[in-house]
Amino acid sequence: MSELPIGWTEANLLDICQPKQWKVISTSELTDSGYVVYGANGKIGFYSTYTHEKPTLMITCRGATCGNLHISEPRAYINGNAMALDDLAEEVTSISYLKYVLQARGLADVITGSAQPQITRQNLSDATIKLAPLVEQTRIAQKLDELLAQVDTLKARIDAIPALLKRFRQSVIAAAASGRLTEEWRQDKSANWIATILADVIEGKPRNGYSPKTVAHETNTRTLSLSATTAGVFRGESFKYIDEEIPPESYLWLKPGDILIQRANTLEYVGVSAIYDGEPNKYVYPDLMMKCRAKDNALTNFLHICLSSHETRKYFRDNATGTAGNMPKINQQTVMSAPVHLPSLQEQTEIVRQVEQLFAFADQLEAKVAAAKTRIDHLTQSILAKAFRGELVPQDPNDEPASVLLERIKTQRAAAPKAKRTRKASV
Structure with missing residues (x-):
């Protein structure tokens, strides 16, 4: 010691x-x-x-x-x-x-x-x-009670911020998909919003993936895990290997701009979508996902915003089957019938720009919160270390x-x- x-x-x-x-x-x-x-x-x-x-x-x-x-x-x-x-x-x-x-x-x-x-x-x-x-112990304990209570209050406030940011992102998506986000931008412009369905803004029909048995050793074929898109963004580290050669021309190979929709998951996550932004032909996708691409009348990022909105997510949950004990699923027809409110390409571009700007702000704040949380986690131990070096409270030679x-x-x-x-x- x-x-x-x-x-x-x-x-x-x-x-x-x-x-x-x-x-x-x-x-x-x-x-x-x-x-x-x-x-x-x-x-x-x-x-x-x-x-x-x-x-x-x-x-x-x-x-x-x-x-x-x-x-x-x-x-x-x-x-x-x-x-x-x-x-x-x-x-x-x-x-x-x-x-x-x-x-x-x-x-x-x-x-x-x-x-x-x-x-x-x-x-x-x-x-x-x-x-x-003994009397110094009392002073130390009282001071630690005071300081660590303040640290706990600070921790509670910091811990509450991620939930606030989640609600903020949800409100941005809701405003974007409904047109409220671009109300000021639309002044003196034609408010040309059309009520349509997903089938009218994607190429062909959504297609299910393929899920052969995965293997523990490395092969030439990587297949995405369901967790690769559960967060609503593509995570390339979530994959497994399959011991099967997939022809290069197969639709199963993913290309940038593909939209992946989880057709089966828990009720909370069924219908979650993500845009594939990885390398072309690096991954195939599993049977628990569907894949689609935007037509020329819709931007990929705008479609993803629509699919992520509360209205569409609720639509998928309400129309999922197998909710009584089994994994809820949505079928091709349900996905194609998902409601979409479609503005002009010019307004879609503006919506995507504003959403990305607001999300970038939230991401920056989230990073600062994570850094602050790390510092706060270390603060308790720093205060304790100072206390037991005899530096937190005054010492009295008469003790x-x-x-x-x-x-x-x-x-x-x-x-x-x-x-x-x-x-x-x-x-």
Whole structure:
């Protein structure tokens, strides 16, 4: 451990608390009311009895969240998937300080197992923490409460922005497909919008793809996975190989400007479309997608906007079959009959320009939000690190050194009679 601030000491975790576990309460044993039960991820339900009278610090000791820290409510049952740090020496440290110092320290070094991570009492036997003088601990915990509450508020605001951007993009699409987006542009111009269907603006008919068995080894033929278009944009990394040669002249090979429509997926995603903008003849497409191309009277990007609108997406969901348990599907006729409101090519060009401009703005904001989120995620650890370097709050040379407190509690515990351990829960 690096050099400690004046008055601080290094303490073994087991010198100030005793890790304990109780019986695992299965989900079938949980009740609708009673005492809160804490499991690996915090609160999981209620039970008729409790293990702890007072708030207690616990460590998740099994599973993917191994090492997470929680402070229980008073009168709570701490399930066996979490380990309670009992018999806390309050003359030496507080529950809040202990949580923060363990959070800053991290518990990766006491977690064993990869398939099933776990923390045991034995794992914790050599764990040490930085212990400040007791009154300084109070100042540190209070300051951390204040600062980390502000960080949490900031996180909540940042986390809400992606949903706002999603709604913004949806509103742009709705305005574009309905003509509201170009109302000002249309002044003194002919508002030549025609109510038609997709069949009138695409070449021929939409065609299903082909889905032979995929293979694990590399071949000359790549077929797209459904996830390649689920986001509404083409993702070229989502593909698999098939061990079958597809003739170069086959319609299955994709070319830039092809519109791919998911003809089968969950109800949320059925009918989602994307424009293929990859290299020609690099991928074939699967049977769960249809392919079509725009006629000369419609721009590809404008058709994609129409297909992405709430009106058309709802139309596909309402007309999908197999919604009762099976994967919902839309057929060729349903796709061809999808409603399209078609303006002039000049206005289509303006609509696409404005949508791309607004989406580029949203993309830039989204990138800034992601960068800010990364910085905020690091901020908590930076604040904790500063706190346990002794730099967050003023130090007072008159504070009783932590080493004196620690020796006193060791002496008291050594002289105290051994209490009989009971596993019986209070009621």
